[in-house]
Amino acid sequence: MNDMLKTIPDFSIDAAAALLAEHYGLSGTLSPLASERDQNFKVETAEGTFILKIVNAAEPEVESDFQTALLAHLGAHAGDLPVPHIRPALSGASLASTTGPHGVRHRIRLVSWVEGRPLAETERSDAALHALGRMLGRFDAALKGFMHPGALRDLDWDIRHAGRSAGRLQHVAAAEDRALLERFLTRFAAIAPRLAMLRAAVIHNDANDWNVLVDNGDADRISGLIDFGDALHAPVIAEVAIAAAYAGLDHADPIGAAAAIASGFHAEYPLQEEEVDLLYDLIAIRLVTSVTISASRRSHTQDNPYLAISERPAWTLLRKLDRMNPRFATAILRKACGFEAAPGARAVAGWIARNRKALAPLLERPAAAYPAALVPYGDPAHPMTVTSAAGQPDAAQAIWEAHCRENGIELGIGPFGEERTVYAGEMFVSRFIEKTRRTRHLGLDLFMAAGTKVFTPLPATVVSVEIEKEPLGYGCLIALRHEPEGCPPFVSLWGHLAHEATGRLKAGERLEAGTLVGEMGLPTENGGWAPHLHLQLSTDTNLSATEILGVGEARYLDVWAELFPDASTFAGIAGEFYERHGRSHEEIVKLRRELLLPNLSISYDNPIKFVRGEGVFLIDDSGRAYLDCFNNVCHIGHAHPVVVEAMAKQAETLNTNTRYLHDNIVAYAERLTATLPKELTVAGFVNSGSEANGLALRLMRAHTGRENAITLDWSYHGTTQELIDISPYKFRRKGGKGPKPHVHVAAVPDSYRAPDDWPVEEHGKRFAESVAELIAGMQARGEGPGFFIAESIPSVAGQVFLPEGYLKEVYRLVRAAGGVCIADEVQVGFGRVGSHWWAFETQGVVPDIVTMGKPIGDGHPMAAVVTTRAVTDSFNNGMEYFNTFGGNPVSCAVGLAVLDVIEGEDLRGNALAIGNYLMDAFRAMQARYDVIGDVRGLGLFLGIELVTDRRTKAPATEFARAVSNGARRRGVLMGTEGPHDNVLKMRPPMIFSKRDADHLIAVLEETFADVMRTLG
Template sequence: MTDETLAYRATLPRPDVTAAEAGDLLQSRYGLSGTLTELGSQQDRNYCLDTGERRYVLKICHVTYETLELEAQNAAIHHISSKEGAPRVPHVIPSTDGQDIVAVTVRDQTYQVRLLEYLEGEGLTHRKHLPKESVAALGALCARLAQSLADFTHPGLDRSLQWDLRRAGPVAVQLLSAITDSAARDRIAKTMVSAVRRIQPLAPSLRLQAVHHDVTGDNVVSHRDSRGRLVPDGVIDFGDIIRGWLIGDLAVTCASLLHQADGDPLYVLPAVKAYHEVYPLTEEELRALWPLVVARAVILVASGEQQISIDPENDYVRGNLELERRIFDTAVSVPYELMEIAVLKAVGMGTAVLSTEGWRPLLPDIDPATISFVDLGVSSPHFAVGNWSQADMDWRLLARAAAETGTSATRYGEYRLSRSKLHSATSPATHTLHSDICLAGGTTVAAPFAGKVSWKNHHFVLAGEGISLHLDGIEPSIEDEADVEPGQPLGAISGESGSLGGLRVQLSTLVGAEPPLFCAPREAAAWSELCPSPAALLGTGVDAPKPASTELLALRQAHLAKPQKHYYEAPPQMERGWNEHMFDVEGRAYLDMLNNVTILGHGHPRLAEAISEQWLRLNTNSRFHYAAIAEFSERLASLAPEGLDAVFLVNSGSEANDLALRLAWAHTGSRHVLSLLEAYHGWSVASDAVSTSIADNPQALTTRPDWVHAVLSPNTYRGMFRGSESATGYLEAVIEALEGIDTKGEGLAGFIAEPVYGNAGGISLPDGYLSAVYGQVRARGGVCIADEVQVGYGRLGHHFWGFEQQGVVPDIITIAKGMGDGHPLGAVITTRAIAGALEKEGYFFSSAGGSPVSCVAGMTVLDIMADEKLQQNARDVGDYLKGRLVALIETYPLVGAVHGMGLYLGLELVRDRTTLEPATEETAAICDRLLDLGVLMQPTGDHLNVLKIKPPLCLTPESADFFVDMLEKVLSEGW
């Protein structure tokens, strides 16, 4: 095919064949009829035919496409179908007279027609987000397809095609004339020139074979895995199949992913890695990959602009053009060198190591051993109470160290806490690619290697062989553009002798570009090769230790007992907290919507100071006499209803509930206890016995001891009886269980329940339920235990205790978690009579629960809660947050209901609002995506389909908005 024919093709609109005409054609040539729907295409006219039993795709193309080309497409489909492990492909459907390709005339225009099976599945293009699992699956699919075509040959493959990346340069020149914006046209043209220059030296080494050359979101179909993620497994539309570069096939796929990359070109790396694992690529091919991606992006934009100019009614092209512009912008957003290194590292290939042999000292008058290196990382002891967010904090710490030691420096490769950003959906640029030095003004700076100098606006560059040195903060002593030798003075540190000055040092292998001072953690491995450590200039100590998260996780798993689980499959390593935020070792801030233990928020200085002061004075057990235990027990008793004035101090919620059950047994002389299904009360023997949550213990319903009587859970959303008027129905189930206990004649010890159904997602009990149940229990001599471990202590906002919402007073209150803000502390509050019953079984003590430190911690928490009005904040921010969450129900069918109040909320996700089928897998995947977006969230409930929203009570409206915004982003874009 000539270039003229190719150029002519590029100007053609789609065939002018209406749906009615297509229907006639299908009936006359294939004997088929049904409902026709037009499918998008750039230059073909495609219709989907639904006969009611099967679906087909009618493809109509111009006669400028030679029959041989169409025969090649059909032959490739047949070839792939015969290969084991190949992707699914559509079958070719012959006409009634046995032809695979039919020539037809419509209104004096001749077209070529084919009918294919409609390959069922979902496409990827219009998904705003694809998880890395889907990205990797697309790469693997592309590789399997290429493998299956490796031995396929056909004369119709050797043709000229505008999408053939071997001809990207000439094609771009032809297409650029359609772009009317001169600035955009020049930018695109320069981009293509730069890509071609990088491709040309590698071109002779690039393998040729039959390639689909269009494995994109539009041309694959997918199934959903168990978590609702799309897994591409089929390929359609072989219109671009050619004999071309193998790596060009992957480049097309990678380019197609960039519109879903949120501006991050490294997003495609899972596809590259997966492709290479299936069908290994050579180093030359991998080095050519990104320039080919850029070339593909240029052709996409230029072709889209041209096509819309000649076919303005083509909505398919118009819609794609926005995506193609996004692809182009993302492809050119980073240097080629960065992506080349990232691609090679993704498949496990190394790159050349920079040689520093023969380099001379940068600061010849300073002994490297005298430089003090300042820790500015996430775990730095210099940071507390959010001071890292203050302007110039890093420099102030550096200057303070220099004032003490003479010379101080920051560490290369460190993840700076000061660079962290709150409420950020992406990881900020926290990884340092330079070192700052604070030292005496006038100190000599010398050339470590030979090169040419240039300086402008106080930025000094020494360009050597394959490496450049970038300096800020010196007064040059040589002329611009001068050549220098190793050891030759370059200038001196700005400032007067005796005063402190600053020097910024950075190495870079980029040619003709100023490198960034920081990069995002995901880019660190690649940028660290482009901007290597200045250790050869400054001596050992300049490099910060790399996080050992993977090794530490392996160590944890090797020695920590297996039942002690961790959140997330690949958990970030958290090493700092502040208010409602946690920070991982790479400086990423996460909004903590999960941690109800830290009721005040993370890192509260007042609590830390109080605990520290008490620990320095005394810490012992509760059998000694000291003021704190008396004051704290009085304080707790004053919070409880009148008559509940006996306090036990313990270590945890499990211990509190365990003790409450022992008190019930001792007081009543009976053993039988009533509890609720779907409930969780702890892990100790007794508290676990009354826990029935199958999410926490899959065998919970079959391993309860005979003294436990679990009754129907009063779940007003998905239970047997629904709505606020359902108390009567649930009460009948309680009475039935109580009557069963009555017939045994062994008496009733009591009833334990959360006043708000916490573990099920903060579901409120039906009005009047607890009042009626408490009455039935007390009538039989039993005691009523309110488990307030999760839901009480001000968390509900509108009430300090959960039982207040039900208008009842229990006989025993159990509390823990937030009452110590993470310090091991719990309590049981009951009557003197019930407490006294335990004494006949011996005395009670808890080594840490009532210690001076624990009591001071508990009192300080209560003081801070009052002074900072945290219960009021839980009410106000909680109500605001709930309102925003409820609004999601109108837009997103997956959102079934919002439970709870204050800052104990549950958002229940269902696949069907009528059947209430739980969206278990989707909930897990949504939590994983929220982690990527900077939000900590986990599922709860027996079906693990409820987002358990229980953040620190200091949550701000801004944080509430960020949480809902990110949740809505996930619900709208996918997971």
């Protein structure tokens, strides 16, 4: 007989019963239990139920002592763990001994019975497997610091020795099966050296689904862990791998089973990333060990079901694992333990979110600027799914395209994570979960016409350019690698492109941000789909383009979301596109009518609900981004981070009034007055441009004692009654009552509409004669002017740039008559003209009083007046001046931040350069469009006057409104101004870039062409 077989105990039930009585003084019913090397009996006695183990004679005594010591340690340090407890023999020893039928000595152990049924006989729910992981974590944690010589034995079941399976391959009959095992052995050989660097401890080492028991009444509760015959000192992660290997047998989702166990173990005994990264391979290699040992021993163990019981399902599971992408399996396991699905995945998504403003547009214009709609892709019959066999859009697609035309939709969006039942091919069957399809879209689809160009938002290196010819494939597929500073590298995938890219791009080529990637392909070359771009990001840069999953399982969407984060932000899609909040437009309009002043106007016949501002854009509640060329309040851009930070930091520290000392108010006054001519040295702080102009009038009265005002026609200076009284734009229109006796209106010094017989060089002097006449009339009545007020560039009057010398002459006349000169810089100040800080400086004058507002706080309500010492001495007449909020610490912190940005980013220089660039473009348009009568501007204060006839200069009011509305439909905001509403008014933020300017120019070109076709 084989010597190995002689050592295996082979006692009859009666012989075992005799041993029980002899050594333990017990009698009862014995039932044999399956075992590989030992002989086990279930013993039911009056004192309880036990397991009688007769140990294989070949087992060294040190190993038996090891198990005994292990159980004793657990009893002392984790007595609540559901494991067997040793019953001493009558001699008091933990072990007894006897001689077997073959004359060899066997040791005997009696341990308590652990109640429950094998996990193998249950559904192995996620809850049960998580509980198993937790119990194993507690078990291994309890063994920390425990060691015994018997734990250091050489055992084929030691996962570190799994490479020995290669020597057993000859026992595997089928060549394809050997090849399967060799693939896993090759992977194991690559990772084996890393095992020595992992944490090691004494572990159970055989938590298979027959050694794990569940509660008879609750299959989700683990009631016991038995059979410590394979316990040894090994890598801690092997405990998880072994349990997962057996839990995955005949499981519909074996990696999900492994994830549940790993998650539970991690909760009790935190795993390390490097351990989890090896888990997939360790699960597989445990199965390789199992099937090769089984194959090598089959001839000797035909009657031992223990070895063969898991062989068939083990082969099945090995084939499943072989079909999986190991990196995806590892991502699932990492995520289950709370780690990133791929190292750095969350950092990539965070970096993109933080730097979204700096990304170049993916389309010709920023994607959010296009009117967009979700493509209803979930319906299998929907047109955007697949084209007809002829490669042309079918009738249903034509319906969709008609819908887009009727509703002004230019961009269709297929979102990340969308459930799509259209994925019906064999390629969409899950490799992780049985009888499951991959139905969740993991990319971002952008639907536009074939030939639409797409550009990389970031610098990139071309990884690959390839053609997928299979139906429903990607067609032309391009992978780019991005390595932005401060961000882990990631890959962007561009699918369904035209084949032209294959001759233009090569692997290894470097692309700068904004470089053309490709064009959306026709159905005949894009896999048979309606023209669109499938854009996808991968945070795992080791995946090839064809390995990146375009569609994933719903169960693992959280994993896929980290591996393949939503590309919406990368593409420039606003988050508001996907989810609306707050009241509907109709409800807001209704409530405004009920709750607010009825003459509070709303822009546009179809009002816009803006929910966010960012840089040069305003974003509405549908996620549509509008290039803001009109709202000059946000002077340095909407929600500028420097301003927001300064505001928040000061607000959380202190905000109070000016009766107390604070650094900010004097610091801001010092900085602000430093931007002005030396004569203007004293500042007063208020909350709005209207308040600033109101304070200016108080200063004027105190200094001159007069009321007479000289104001320009069609001017506007504020909302209070005394300012309405000096604003012809208000008092000469509907609801106005005309000028009051003290208000005298001078002609608008509009050079474009000056009489033809006036020499250009005399325009300033000739228009100033209007002021001279008004002063002469006052003086004839024995009066004189109190003040002259004018915007340094009249805005409401139509972006009118004063003729050279005008203010110099007018200021001379007014001062000679005893009046003061007020420069209203509420709209045009703070460097908007580019060449100077203040627009009045372009006229070579110094006002007595300057008022400022709007741009001063980048949207924060603040304003200021700066004047001369002489004027303030007159104002200091004993009456206190106090403003509750003017000059408060928060407002001054905001004002300082605005100045910091203007100076630090040279926004004046930017305004001048971009303004000149736009003026050149506008003049080029003027040469092609007779409707453009005049183009005027300085820096980023611009106007285009439209006329029906250049000779007569008759205003083209309808055309101007049509252009303004057309630009709005195309995502650009501008206004119309002037007495005839025929001047296109543009005042974009000072951060306006050349890219933004090109966007504006393109929209104006499209709109002018469209309006010309419509109006003629």
